Amino acid sequence: MGNDNLNSAKTARKDEFYTQLSDIEKELRHYRKHFEGKTVLCNCDDPFESAFFKYFVLNFNRLGLKKLIATCYSGSSIANKQLTLFDLFGGGEREKTTNKPYKAIVTTVYDKTGDGSVDMLDVAELFKSGENELTELKGNGDFRSPECVELLDEADIVATNPPFSLFREFVALLVQRQKNFVIIGSLNAIKYKEIFPLFMKNEMWLGYGFTRGDAYFHIPVKNVREFANGVYNPENGLVHFRNCAWFTNLDISRRHEEMILVKRYEPAVYPKYVNYDAIEVPKIADIPCDYAGLMGVPITFMDRYNPDQFEIVGMNWTVLADAELSDDIREHHNVARRLNFYLPIPDGHGNDYSRMYDRIVIRNRNPEAPKEG
Numbered sequence: 001m002g003n004d005n006l007n008s009a010k011t012a013r014k015d016e017f018y019t020q021l022s023d024i025e026k027e028l029r030h031y032r033k034h035f036e037g038k039t040v041l042c043n044c045d046d047p048f049e050s051a052f053f054k055y056f057v058l059n060f061n062r063l064g065l066k067k068l069i070a071t072c073y074s075g076s077s078i079a080n081k082q083l084t085l086f087d088l089f090g091g092g093e094r095e096k097t098t099n100k101p102y103k104a105i106v107t108t109v110y111d112k113t114g115d116g117s118v119d120m121l122d123v124a125e126l127f128k129s130g131e132n133e134l135t136e137l138k139g140n141g142d143f144r145s146p147e148c149v150e151l152l153d154e155a156d157i158v159a160t161n162p163p164f165s166l167f168r169e170f171v172a173l174l175v176q177r178q179k180n181f182v183i184i185g186s187l188n189a190i191k192y193k194e195i196f197p198l199f200m201k202n203e204m205w206l207g208y209g210f211t212r213g214d215a216y217f218h219i220p221v222k223n224v225r226e227f228a229n230g231v232y233n234p235e236n237g238l239v240h241f242r243n244c245a246w247f248t249n250l251d252i253s254r255r256h257e258e259m260i261l262v263k264r265y266e267p268a269v270y271p272k273y274v275n276y277d278a279i280e281v282p283k284i285a286d287i288p289c290d291y292a293g294l295m296g297v298p299i300t301f302m303d304r305y306n307p308d309q310f311e312i313v314g315m316n317w318t319v320l321a322d323a324e325l326s327d328d329i330r331e332h333h334n335v336a337r338r339l340n341f342y343l344p345i346p347d348g349h350g351n352d353y354s355r356m357y358d359r360i361v362i363r364n365r366n367p368e369a370p371k372e373g
């Protein structure tokens, strides 16, 4: 018994936290027009636990969805612990013999109550009606497994909060299969060398997101000890993560909002880097309206990026050529591949230069004419 608990705690990985329905609602109301007639896949989502699944069931008719597919992963610490397929369908002796992940396919949702509410019981109802399907998967529900990739191929839009630790792989697969997506990840992912080029090529951008990146997720009670003090609030069962964002390739109006630029370029205010032909702009609000050359801006720029207004030219931590790196160096590629930008500011000891950190290099597509004189 004690060992069981210990093992459960060990397998309850740090990827195991669950998005709140209210956060999904807040984000997805900006994407409504994209869902009509579409098949949506939630491929890291236990239908009985996932608020993504609930959101799409609740809004199935309103959005005009064609189909909703959800799969769950056997590594999930809650998979099948709440209610098994056989609990649901009254499988008698077979009840305890299965612990397999399953897939849910929904094509019809009757709004019986009229109040739009769906709870555990309603989800169970959903599969009793016969039109919808809840079946076991052959494998473990890994999003990369052939049967899950087959479901991905069938889908138009993927909506989920994937395991953060597999974010690169998750996105790579979506790109490879040319899928639309709206997913949650860490803002740090922007810096990954696999992810940043997608931002540069306008194949991915940030959604509306969480207020200042602060996000609160549910976690299974047994994971509580894995978090530092103050991160978990026992009163509401939520953990606080910073730096969370929505990543998407669905068009949203935010992406077309033009940033009003109120500052003008002055060489004394905007020094050029010593080792790179760009000016340093430490705050997004200070981007000058009349500078035509390259500018180094903080990563928070991504929140305001409008591709008609700016071009993303690069970032300083992958400016270096993609040399053949060994895996362990690749792990630390921020260190191994960073081109530090230096500013021509004496550090008080002579000719040394102060060192700049992560900067995105941008160019204004339509700079205003510089002021005369």
Ligand SMILES: C[S@@+](CC[C@H](N)C(=O)[O-])C[C@H]1O[C@@H](n2cnc3c(N)ncnc32)[C@H](O)[C@@H]1O
Pocket: 015, 016, 017, 018, 019, 043, 044, 045, 046, 049, 050, 051, 052, 072, 073, 075, 076, 077, 141, 142, 143, 144, 160, 161, 162, 163, 164, 166
């Ligand atoms: C951050 S949690 C989010 C869960 C759910 N999508 C939500 O938003 O509430 C990530 C989920 O991915 C599952 N997972 C982990 N590795 C996976 C894999 N290789 N394939 C599919 N799902 C995986 C975990 O079990 C976990 O439930």
